[in-house]
Amino acid sequence: MTISNPKTDLNVFENYESEVRSYSRSFPTIFDKAKGYQLWDKNGNEYIDFFAGAGALNYGHNDDAMQQKLTEYIQRDGLLHSLDMATNPRAEFLQQFNEVILKPRDMDYKIMFPGPTGTNTVESALKIARKVTNREKVVTFTNAFHGMTIGALSVTGNAFKRHGAGIPLPYSMVMPFDDYMDHFDSLTYLEKMIDDDGSGVDLPAAVILETVQGEGGINAASFEWLKRVEELCRRRDILLIVDDVQAGCGRTGTFFSFEQAGISPDVICLSKSISGSGLPMAITLIKPEYDIWGPGEHNGTFRGNNLAFVTASEALNHWKTNEFSDSILNKSELFKKRLNQFVEEYPELQGKVQGRGLMLGISSEKEGLSGQLAQAAFERGLIIETSGPDDEVLKILPPLIIDEEGIEKGLDIIEESIKAVLGKEEAKV
Structure with a gap:
């Protein structure tokens, strides 16, 4: 299937919107509606979604139950904006999250609403770690991404995004992530640097990582590596922060991405799909002994999004049994089987399948290839993006509710795109 060039007028965006826009360049059409794992543009062209709002739509577009709850709440003039005042939707979410997510996992955390975005929760995590320990430095890892505000950028690895800050980004130290270098034990190196009084490395306040x-x-990261990070943090009284903004809320198969590793972070950052509906929301989970904030010490105008609380509580119904989690892992196997076939059948890709759950990708050593594949896929009706420091990974991030038919259709488009791109390259030789 090939999408005809949509006759849409994109000039309004080019004329009036900042040059900073990105996804409207990658997907040059005007989208009109969406449902489940599909989107339609204003000309009626249909697209399968392997993007899920960069991980903000784990439960798909416009879930029926969430829509109904929102409609009912708005029609009865429910409070929309409330800062951190007490409201019924806020209370329901707090109770539901504790009963459905925390208690069954034997987890004890205080729930903080830091502001509506992922970078807000990361900022709050860094601040509380420094407040608790009275230390400044935070260990981060190569290729990390934690957000676009100054504190979050200081623990982000991408040079292009760091440069956008326009100022030095101190108070962090970068260490190699798991398997960053072949035959190199990154944690032995990290432990040596922290333990050695001659290394020039101060004892950090925290370690922040994405699993x-x-x-x-x-x-x-391997589960063994994650366990060793936790052990190091415990030995040296360093707080462990897990940024689960994109990998959490079921993306890797379990609600938290670190569950299978058996670790217990001191602080957990959640956003993107925590609202369930794509509405802005973020939470920071803090072990009670570290919840030493003074009232209002970290605040924000939009930390009381009641519409997001309404849909977030509804989304938690997915996690009352193991059925949803099991379905994610089963779908993951369908994806991995086919993706590995692509790598084997098309060696010109110079590809490797990586990731976990429904957070997968094909990494290619061929410069620019992944971007060409994403563009070809869009032309054929698939929304998919790239990631990595050089956009070398075709990133597969479908809504978790996608069915087998949608999976196969999307993968068929990827294979068609592979054939088209490789065929063009061969013709040029």
Whole structure:
């Protein structure tokens, strides 16, 4: 299937919107509606979604139950904006999250609403770690991405995004992520640097990490490596922060991406799909002994999005049994089987499949190839993006509710795109 060039007028965006826009360049059409794992543009062209709002739409577009709850709440004039005042939707979410997510996992955390975005929760995590320990430095890892505000950028690896800050980004130290270098034990190196009084490295306040690096290239840390990071933090009284903004809310198969590793972070950052509906929302989970904020010490005007609380509570119904989690892992196997076939059948890709759950990708050593594949896929009706420091990974991030038919259709488009791109390259030789 090939999408005809949509006759849409994109001049309004080119004329009036900042040059900073990006996704409207990658997907040059005007989208009109969406449902489940599909989108339609204003000309009626249909697209399968392997993007899921960069991970903000794990439960798909316009879930029926969430829509109904929103409609009912708005029609009865429910409070929309409330800062951090007490409201019924806020109370329901707090109770539901504790009963459905925390208690069954034997997890004890205080829930903080830091502001509506992922970078807000990361900022709050860095601040509380420094407040608790009275230390400044934070260990981060190569290819990490934690957000676009100054504190979050200081623990982000991407040079292009760091440069956008326009100022030095101190108070962090970068260490190699798991498997960053072949035959190199990154944690032995990190431990040596922290323990050695002659290394010039101060004892850090915290270690912050993603268990699967999303923007950094779908790099999945091994469970053994994650356990060793936790052990190091415990030995040296360093707080462990897990940024689960993109990898959480079921993306890797379990609600939290670190569950299978058996670790217990001191602080957990969640955003993107925590609202369930794509509405802005973020939470920071803090172990009670570290919740030493003074009232209003970290605040924000939009930390009381009641519409997001309404849909977030509804989304938690997916997690009352293991059925949803099991379905994610089963779908992951369907994806991995086919993606590995692509790599084997098309060696010109110079590809490797990586990731976990429904956070997957094909990494290619051929410069520019992944971007060409994403563009070819869009032309054929698939929304998909790239990631990695050089956009070398074709990033597969479908809504978790996608069915087998949608999976196969999307993968068929990827294979058609592979054939088209490789065929063009061969013709040029």
